[in-house]
Amino acid sequence: MIIVTGATGQLGRDVVERLLARVPADRIGVSVRNPEKADALRARGVRVRRGDFTDPASLAHAFEGVEQLLLVSTDTTGAPAVSAHRAAIDAAVAAGARRVVYTSHMGVNPDSPFVPMPDHAATEQALQESGIACTSLRNGFYAASAVMMLGNALETGRLVAPEDGPVSWTAHADLAEAAAIVLADAGRFEGPTPALTGERALDLADVAALASRLTGRRIERVVVGDEEFRDALVAQGAPEHQADLLLGLHRASRKGEFAAVDPTLGSLLGHAPTPLEDVLRAAVGQEAPPVR
Numbered sequence: 001m002i003i004v005t006g007a008t009g010q011l012g013r014d015v016v017e018r019l020l021a022r023v024p025a026d027r028i029g030v031s032v033r034n035p036e037k038a039d040a041l042r043a044r045g046v047r048v049r050r051g052d053f054t055d056p057a058s059l060a061h062a063f064e065g066v067e068q069l070l071l072v073s074t075d076t077t078g079a080p081a082v083s084a085h086r087a088a089i090d091a092a093v094a095a096g097a098r099r100v101v102y103t104s105h106m107g108v109n110p111d112s113p114f115v116p117m118p119d120h121a122a123t124e125q126a127l128q129e130s131g132i133a134c135t136s137l138r139n140g141f142y143a144a145s146a147v148m149m150l151g152n153a154l155e156t157g158r159l160v161a162p163e164d165g166p167v168s169w170t171a172h173a174d175l176a177e178a179a180a181i182v183l184a185d186a187g188r189f190e191g192p193t194p195a196l197t198g199e200r201a202l203d204l205a206d207v208a209a210l211a212s213r214l215t216g217r218r219i220e221r222v223v224v225g226d227e228e229f230r231d232a233l234v235a236q237g238a239p240e241h242q243a244d245l246l247l248g249l250h251r252a253s254r255k256g257e258f259a260a261v262d263p264t265l266g267s268l269l270g271h272a273p274t275p276l277e278d279v280l281r282a283a284v285g286q287e288a289p290p291v292r
Ligand SMILES: NC(=O)c1ccc[n+]([C@@H]2O[C@H](COP(=O)([O-])OP(=O)(O)OC[C@H]3O[C@@H](n4cnc5c(N)ncnc54)[C@H](OP(=O)(O)O)[C@@H]3O)[C@@H](O)[C@H]2O)c1
Pocket: 005, 006, 007, 008, 009, 010, 011, 012, 032, 033, 034, 051, 052, 053, 054, 072, 073, 074, 075, 076, 084, 103, 105, 139, 140, 141, 142, 145
């Protein structure tokens, strides 16, 4: 059985949809914190069990019969994230899994100023140390994050952020499809994949220019100092750790940590990855993303 964690989250839910197109439903299970949120999957024949990374007993039950586990990284950061991922890896090994596929990141790096990157590095290391066959999907930076960074610039006409760098923005849908392909073909990739990215790396000035073109309204890219940016976020009510996280992201992007462009995602999908422009257009125009 292929078991997917995080299946009530954006990426995991989409992976399950795409697995259902490839694998019989009775070979798919989900491990989720709130099973009632997965009722629609249960109705389609997917096994739904409660699994919380902070509750190892729940994982033992949720992972019963697992052959492959898709471990979707949690939305926490730092030590809680790494210990959550370790708990899932330990439970997969104990349940007799053949392989763990993990949603890592293209910028995985123990020394990155962007906290999730050292978390991914520690998790990849834990996977190696577990001895289980594993694939780390080095996912590109979510294009949805570019939409988030645009934020209220659509109203104010000013995209305010510290100095940044180019990012090879990648659509959730493409990463979900790639994960489903890799799970359905158990021999695909051993260890880390190459970076799974879109075809172009664009910085925030490019994002502002794209958004200007799509909305017909001028959006200016305004560069501010690191401390000014952080202080403004905190003054607007952001928790300090959130402000540090966002500042770390820009520090990492300016060092080029998310700039690589690699053809592997397009090869896996059999078509060009979704450009950032399509994701932005769907976000600013409220239309559905294009079907690929
Ligand atoms: N590649 C990138 O650029 C990028 C950017 C941002 C994030 N990420 C990573 O990619 C992951 C998936 O992205 P997404 O968009 O699907 O995020 P998401 O919608 O926030 O999904 C995160 C999932 O993690 C689950 N989760 C959190 N804590 C858990 C726990 N203790 N036990 C079990 N499950 C737990 C959540 O469960 P519930 O559904 O119950 O809340 C949710 O389903 C994120 O969590 C993050 O690690 C990557």
